[in-house]
Amino acid sequence: MNVKVTDSELSILQVLWLYGPSTVREVHEIICLEREVGYTTTLKLMQIMLEKGLVTRDEAGKSHRYTASVKESAVQQSFIGKMLDTVFHGSPSALVLQALGSHETSPEELEKIKALIEQLEAQQRDQ
Amino acid sequence: MNVKVTDSELSILQVLWLYGPSTVREVHEIICLEREVGYTTTLKLMQIMLEKGLVTRDEAGKSHRYTASVKESAVQQSFIGKMLDTVFHGSPSALVLQALGSHETSPEELEKIKALIEQLEAQQRDQ
DNA sequence: ATACATCTACGAAGCATTTCGTAATTTTTT
DNA sequence: AAAAAATTACGAAATGCTTCGTAGATGTAT
Numbered sequence: 001m002n003v004k005v006t007d008s009e010l011s012i013l014q015v016l017w018l019y020g021p022s023t024v025r026e027v028h029e030i031i032c033l034e035r036e037v038g039y040t041t042t043l044k045l046m047q048i049m050l051e052k053g054l055v056t057r058d059e060a061g062k063s064h065r066y067t068a069s070v071k072e073s074a075v076q077q078s079f080i081g082k083m084l085d086t087v088f089h090g091s092p093s094a095l096v097l098q099a100l101g102s103h104e105t106s107p108e109e110l111e112k113i114k115a116l117i118e119q120l121e122a123q124q125r126d127q
Numbered sequence: 128m129n130v131k132v133t134d135s136e137l138s139i140l141q142v143l144w145l146y147g148p149s150t151v152r153e154v155h156e157i158i159c160l161e162r163e164v165g166y167t168t169t170l171k172l173m174q175i176m177l178e179k180g181l182v183t184r185d186e187a188g189k190s191h192r193y194t195a196s197v198k199e200s201a202v203q204q205s206f207i208g209k210m211l212d213t214v215f216h217g218s219p220s221a222l223v224l225q226a227l228g229s230h231e232t233s234p235e236e237l238e239k240i241k242a243l244i245e246q247l248e249a250q251q252r253d254q
Numbered sequence: 255a256t257a258c259a260t261c262t263a264c265g266a267a268g269c270a271t272t273t274c275g276t277a278a279t280t281t282t283t284t
Numbered sequence: 285a286a287a288a289a290a291t292t293a294c295g296a297a298a299t300g301c302t303t304c305g306t307a308g309a310t311g312t313a314t
Contacts, residue, residue: 255314256313256314257312257313257314258311258312258313258314259310259311259312259313260309260310260311260312261308261309261310261311262307262308262309262310263306263307263308263309264305264306264307264308265304265305265306265307266303266304266305267302267303267304267305268301268302268303268304269300269301269302269303270299270300270301270302271298271299271300271301272297272298272299272300273296273297273298273299274295274296274297274298275294275295275296275297276293276294276295277292277293277294277295278291278292278293278294279290279291279292279293280289280290280291280292281288281289281290281291282287282288282289282290283286283287283288283289284285284286284287284288
């Protein structure tokens with residue numbers, strides 16, 4: 001249920017989510033744009049992620065091609081769930097208030113959120 | 128700016144935020160309600176937190192009395208900021224949509240959030 | 255004052271994550 | 285086919301967090 005992902009595993013998943021199935025080399029190139037790191041480090045991490053079931057790989061062809069086996073939204077939810085438990089006393093609204101109150105949010109984004117709230121309220125009325 | 132706090136440091140801060148300035152013994156009692164752990168473990172953690180500046184302590188009297196030196200809201204913000212960077216592509220609305228979409232939120236809480244959004248929109252108009 | 259309990263300081267072991275070097279294998283180039 | 289380049293597997297060191305045992309200091313009770 002709850003997907004556990006370390007920081008560096010997350011940065012690899014980010015690449016896989018964004019670019020789709022990729023080789024170690026490809027993932028490594030992207031990660032190196034932000035942070036100096038050895039090739040075998042990325043390789044080893046991806047091998048560990050394979051053991052843990054966070055990714056799968058296709059071994060046909062010259063180099064292995066890795067695919068994320070967890071959805072980004074599942075990881076997002078898992079992170080939110082943990083934050084709710086550990087720093088927001090289980091209150092989603094407290095989390096939302098902090099998120100909106102302290103980080104710049106564009107008018108368009110505010111509209112999107114308002115729309116979602118209307119929708120949730122409509123759902124609650126229907127039940 | 129960005130407060131870094133580990134999991135066990137967080138559980139200690141939780142106690143200090145909730146109960147106010149406390150001794151190691153007091154913090155330890157509370158933590159043990161949830162999780163078996165040695166007294167000196169809690170002690171050591173709080174000493175490390177002192178070095179890091181996460182807490183201060185009053186050394187008068189029989190046992191030291193520790194006080195959180197970071198505000199809960201600062202830690203909350205720091206956590207949200209990290210999540211925004213690492214799993215929500217910097218989009219607060221994406222975070223909010225996930226939080227509201229996947230966790231039960233009462234009508235009252237939805238109202239509070241709506242009120243905040245109105246307020247933010249008013250602010251944006253004024254500028 | 256002596257014994258007992260409590261508290262602090264601190265070193266070090268245990269654990270998970272991250273890092274990389276080396277060796278073996280496979281692919282590509284000459 | 286031999287040399288060079290790229291890839292994989294894997295062991296182990298480095299790091300950071302957590303845990304606890306031991307020793308010494310401080311306070312409390314007999």
